[in-house]
Amino acid sequence: MIRPMMESDKEExxxxxxRFYDSPAVAHTASDAVLARDxxxxxxxxxxxxxxxxxxxxxxxxxxxTAKSYTTEYGGTCIWLEDLYLKPEYRHLGLAGxxxxxxxxxxxxxxxxxxEVEPENVFAVxxxxxxxxxxxxxxxxxxxxxx
Numbered sequence: 001m002i003r004p005m006m007e008s009d010k011e012e013x014x015x016x017x018x019r020f021y022d023s024p025a026v027a028h029t030a031s032d033a034v035l036a037r038d039x040x041x042x043x044x045x046x047x048x049x050x051x052x053x054x055x056x057x058x059x060x061x062x063x064x065x066t067a068k069s070y071t072t073e074y075g076g077t078c079i080w081l082e083d084l085y086l087k088p089e090y091r092h093l094g095l096a097g098x099x100x101x102x103x104x105x106x107x108x109x110x111x112x113x114x115x116e117v118e119p120e121n122v123f124a125v126x127x128x129x130x131x132x133x134x135x136x137x138x139x140x141x142x143x144x145x146x147x
Contacts, residue, residue: 002054002055002064004050005039005043005052005053005063009051009060014039016060017063017083017085025118025121027118050068052065052066052102054095061087061093062084062086063085064081064082065082066079066080066081066103067080071111074111075111076110076112077111078110078113079107079110079113081113082115097130097131
């Protein structure tokens with residue numbers, strides 16, 4: 001089951017985020033303060049960040065966060081799949097596929113879904129490709145402003 005994140009999920013989601021952001025799946029680790037702001041944004045109505053919890057048999061199996069933007073290239077809403085994390089014991093059970101299907105139903109106005117993945121994370125790349133995601137020909141360029 002996939003559902004919107006609730007206040008009661010906060011501590012467990014923060015623990016999963018810490019594991020995710022300390023793993024090789026992420027190029028830049030985030031401070032605890034940043035992670036707390038992320039969860040707070042997910043729990044704030046009208047925020048540009050949505051949070052979700054993935055459950056298996058009543059237990060929290062993972063979390064995800066999405067951000068909404070507009071793509072002029074495709075003329076509509078773009079959903080950035082910011083985070084998708086599953087606890088190791090819940091991987092390979094079909095939860096990622098359920099999540100991608102849920103996202104397409106949750107955001108019916110979306111014309112594009114996109115995500116980032118470390119090229120070395122071969123399992124994740126294969127998983128995303130299985131659900132229709134392709135490697136983009138664009139280079140990503142960023143400039144960070146320290147808060």
